[in-house]
Amino acid sequence: MAKITYIEHDGTEHVIDVKNGLSVMEGAVKNNIPGIDADCGGACACATCHVYVDETWLAKTGDKSAMEESMLDFAEGVEPNSRLSCQIKVSDDLDGLVVRMPESQH
Amino acid sequence: MTELSAHVVILGAGHAGGTLAALLRQYGHEGPITLVGDEPIPPYQRPPLSKAWLKGEADAESLALKPLEFYAENRIDFRPSTRAVKLERSARRVHLADGSTLSYDILVIATGARAIALPIPGAELGGVMFLRTAADAEQLKAAVGPGKTLAVVGGGYIGLEVAASGRALGAEVVVLEREERVLARVACQALSDFFTAYHQQHGVKFELGASVVGFEGQGKVSGVRLADGRTLACDAVVVGVGATPNDEIAKDAGLECARGVVVDLEARTSDPAVFAIGDVTHRPMPIYEGRMFRMESVPNALEQAKQAACAITGRAAPAGEVPWQWSDQYDLKLQIAGYAFDVDEIVIRGDPKTAKFAVFHLKGKQLQSVEAINAPPEFMMGKQLIGNRKPVDKIKLADPSISMKEVAA
Numbered sequence A: 001m002a003k004i005t006y007i008e009h010d011g012t013e014h015v016i017d018v019k020n021g022l023s024v025m026e027g028a029v030k031n032n033i034p035g036i037d038a039d040c041g042g043a044c045a046c047a048t049c050h051v052y053v054d055e056t057w058l059a060k061t062g063d064k065s066a067m068e069e070s071m072l073d074f075a076e077g078v079e080p081n082s083r084l085s086c087q088i089k090v091s092d093d094l095d096g097l098v099v100r101m102p103e104s105q106h
Numbered sequence B: 001m002t003e004l005s006a007h008v009v010i011l012g013a014g015h016a017g018g019t020l021a022a023l024l025r026q027y028g029h030e031g032p033i034t035l036v037g038d039e040p041i042p043p044y045q046r047p048p049l050s051k052a053w054l055k056g057e058a059d060a061e062s063l064a065l066k067p068l069e070f071y072a073e074n075r076i077d078f079r080p081s082t083r084a085v086k087l088e089r090s091a092r093r094v095h096l097a098d099g100s101t102l103s104y105d106i107l108v109i110a111t112g113a114r115a116i117a118l119p120i121p122g123a124e125l126g127g128v129m130f131l132r133t134a135a136d137a138e139q140l141k142a143a144v145g146p147g148k149t150l151a152v153v154g155g156g157y158i159g160l161e162v163a164a165s166g167r168a169l170g171a172e173v174v175v176l177e178r179e180e181r182v183l184a185r186v187a188c189q190a191l192s193d194f195f196t197a198y199h200q201q202h203g204v205k206f207e208l209g210a211s212v213v214g215f216e217g218q219g220k221v222s223g224v225r226l227a228d229g230r231t232l233a234c235d236a237v238v239v240g241v242g243a244t245p246n247d248e249i250a251k252d253a254g255l256e257c258a259r260g261v262v263v264d265l266e267a268r269t270s271d272p273a274v275f276a277i278g279d280v281t282h283r284p285m286p287i288y289e290g291r292m293f294r295m296e297s298v299p300n301a302l303e304q305a306k307q308a309a310c311a312i313t314g315r316a317a318p319a320g321e322v323p324w325q326w327s328d329q330y331d332l333k334l335q336i337a338g339y340a341f342d343v344d345e346i347v348i349r350g351d352p353k354t355a356k357f358a359v360f361h362l363k364g365k366q367l368q369s370v371e372a373i374n375a376p377p378e379f380m381m382g383k384q385l386i387g388n389r390k391p392v393d394k395i396k397l398a399d400p401s402i403s404m405k406e407v408a409a
Ligand SMILES: Cc1cc2nc3c(=O)[nH]c(=O)nc-3n(C[C@H](O)[C@H](O)[C@H](O)COP(=O)(O)OP(=O)(O)OC[C@H]3O[C@@H](n4cnc5c(N)ncnc54)[C@H](O)[C@@H]3O)c2cc1C
Pocket: B011, B012, B013, B014, B015, B016, B017, B036, B037, B038, B039, B045, B046, B047, B048, B049, B050, B082, B083, B084, B085, B110, B111, B112, B113, B131, B132, B133, B158, B246, B249, B277, B278, B279, B280, B295, B296, B297, B298, B299, B301, B324, B325, B326, B327, B328
């Protein structure tokens, strides 16, 4: 279990307990948090689950796969700390994680 | 009607219906929402049924769109195992299978599609299955495994996904396809050849140009009979020969139907108080000059759920989308954008032998569709080019040493 803070583009914060094994995307979608569309349900095929990972957490969230990297390369508003939230698996290590959402996923 | 207090009744608690119920609340709809579904569980995602779920890499909880509590917490009256049988438009009333009725201000038909059955002898035998619902998938998962032979009738995307998952579970798999190539209805020759070869490398056998005329067995299937007289032994069969819209309720109520319930860009039917969304609809597609067609994909269900949610809550309609979908087989990620309407040229970028390439379908200089295998840049940029209708330089497009960003510049 990890406490994850999701921050919408307008600054609205949602703090959610997410079960280990789920992805950061699933934590948001199952709690109906606006800002993560996740059109493909986590298949790394849509890039509509884009988030910015708080710098201090980058190391703990792991490396991007080549597929994720090249999907992100074509998403809007990408920054060095951009990730596809469906590709980050939740574990105790991520307790306290903070992610921010872009203005739009499309 | 855009009254936020209207009672919205949604028939069909699938991907489209479930998404619409959640969106209506997100968009501030205050009135009652009733979500009627004939399956026993809350709305879930079907794509993993033939992929991650079948291989045991995802569980029921991850399939669900939202946890069960979500519906009560959001004042959505979710009614599982409840079937709608008749629509009485003049009285704005729906009849349910248990004899009760439900009154609505706005009705949304989201009944999806069902698998097409083969009208051949033996079709009723045990072990002859379809893959449309979580219950179907449960049954299939129990039937495949080491030492079992699975026959897949139909070489479309779902059939091929089941073949790949079947191999991952250790079963012998044979794909039977009536056409001379797999994916004949949906993809070009190069893609068909690539998928056939890739599956063969993973041990899948193919019978192409093979017409299945019957299933044999005592109570339970033990073989598939072909038109050429041969019988192939098997322990289980999955029939994946397409789906047909569940539009009977709409038809009986006199709503305009073609290859599904006819809707406009707001997802509204010929009755302004009735909407239809998802696999059950026959809809216009703005980027192809309003051409009508029926689509079976999650992005399509999501787009139409958004259209209906916007119309019901009085929001501006979403900008016209580029239709797309995906498929996962082995380590292949296939991403498809657009539809190959009126295409006069095909450009292949990259080398199929490396399992990393893309097929572009063009009408003049206009990109109509792209099929990308392990090639996200080609998919992402291709999708944008289809949407913005910019003319494409075919020489650059065919040259993988020129980046997709430059091709689109
Ligand atoms: C195995 C499989 C794999 C797929 N893979 C992909 C993929 O990789 N990518 C992709 O984009 N798409 C994929 N799809 C397609 C996608 O799942 C559908 O397009 C999507 O589910 C359509 O949503 P829907 O709500 O219109 O229909 P459904 O999700 O089918 O929901 C309709 C619901 O309505 C219920 N219903 C029907 N009639 C009644 C009635 N009279 N009363 C009450 N309830 C009723 C049905 O039982 C069902 O629960 C796949 C589909 C399947 C089956």
